[in-house]
Amino acid sequence: MSSDKHKINIEHIAHLASINLSDNEKELFHNQLNQVIDYINQLNEVKTEELCEDFSNISNSDDLALDISEKQLNHNDVINNSPNAKNGEIIVPKIIDQ
């Protein structure tokens, strides 16, 4: 693997992202990630210590939804989108051992 200037553990990051990477992809993304991180590190030039921490691009919404159940999506329309469904339920691999 080429230069790892930023010591990026690409396998760990891919695991956090729930993505498998081939060996070629690991090398490619590792190099590209290092280049992008090099570029975004220019933000260290900017003084931000005195800013107050109101980061929202979105004004805080005072408009909270009422806790009332409203019209729902059609159950069949939703369930039928699942790759594996039966009797109105989605089937997944077993997650609890006996």
Next chain:
Amino acid sequence: MKNIQQYNISSLIEDLKNGNITSYEIVKNMLEAIKKYNQYIGAYLFINEEEALKCAQIADDKRASGDQGKLLGIPIAIKDLINVKGQPCTCSSKILEGYISPYDATVISNLRNEGAILLGRVNMDEFAMGSSTENSALGITSNPWNINYVPGGSSGGSAAAVGGHLALASLGSDTGGSIRQPAAFCGCVGLKPTYGRVSRYGLTAFASSLDQIGPLSKTVEDAALLLEVIAGYDANDATSKKISNPNYSECLKNLDFIKGLKIGLPKEYFIDGLNLDVKDAVLNAADHYKSLGAEIVDVSLPHAKYAIAVYYILATAEASANLARFDGIRYGLRKDEKNLIDLYKNTRSDGFGDEVKRRIILGTYVLSSGYYDAYYKKAQSVRLLIKNDFKKVFEDCDVLLSPVTPTPAYIKGEKVSNPLSMYLDDILTTSVNLAGNCALSIPCGMSSDGLPIGLQIIGDMFEEELVLKVGHIFEKTTEWHNLKPEMNYE
């Protein structure tokens, strides 16, 4: 009957009212044009031929009985990440193959309520991640002005359809320039509304604090009408603003506003490496506004150069969270495995393309333990500075003018192997998304290679009315928006 190339929404509404044409005829002609040209341009992924003709007939009947829907019988193309009930919504990704939307996005309900016809779904970069539509997993889209060139992205299909006269207008989405840039590349109008102006309910999320749905159209007048229809508060979108929406079409009638209007040219947007044709076209546009009575002033957006770095931290961070839902369980592709973790990983590895994986990985990295403060929190702080730059500049001027892109459209394949080079192309558009402002892209020239050049008009928050007026007066007094591609592809 006029050639469909000659129609825009306003002129079609006129002819429909006068009985010179029917919706059925226009939709039939448009479908024939799509059959002829889509094999070259590749704008459309799915066409609702039967449904569109049926709706056209219904629209004609409604018109005959006095229905006044603002878009009655007007065919519109939809970017393939906006949910339309009963239709696929692939986001140009393998991971959503087979998914059928169980509901309409709010913008779609709004279009239907005004009688619009949903003609089909158009191509895009996968999950809106890209600037050329080359990241689509479902096909290639070409620039209608020269099919060896990219249409831009991520709303490349929308722009190619409108620029190639295969749609009267389209709805696209803009997270870092994805309406404005392809509109500039394909010679049409594109509007990114202020964040919160248009509901995001039913828009497949890429970066929730940046995404906005907006129109791509042939004229500013058409964009104004579409904004009128799609804008408005929506209780289903907590980020949607309770703010009044003027009758944008009506507002365009007053052209006296231009005298004394103060137009700023941000010096940081006239970057080294700006294509000379683009620079000349934009500066000529500024001179044109001056000749109409506007005052042109130099202004500064001091943190503009950091926009790409901020954008690619925040947008990818948000995307890594938004795309966690694509896991093979509730919809789309599933790679069956004995255990759940392997099911998730193999589904996502097979289902996502390279650019999507790259951005998810980057977003996961900048949010990960030990890096959150250095990257994500830092980027949010610089974002605030960028936002404040715009606030300050709009204390002294009314709108800003700039290029949309550093160059006109480029040849397909030129940038696919260098992601950072493609990211840097967004330098002139991403600041607007980070700040939340509105911006319009309109045709303002042609390059020496015969490709369109776009002019960006940036407005203060919720100043779409002024931005549209500034764009409209340029169209009324120039001819750039009337140029059409030759479309001799055989």
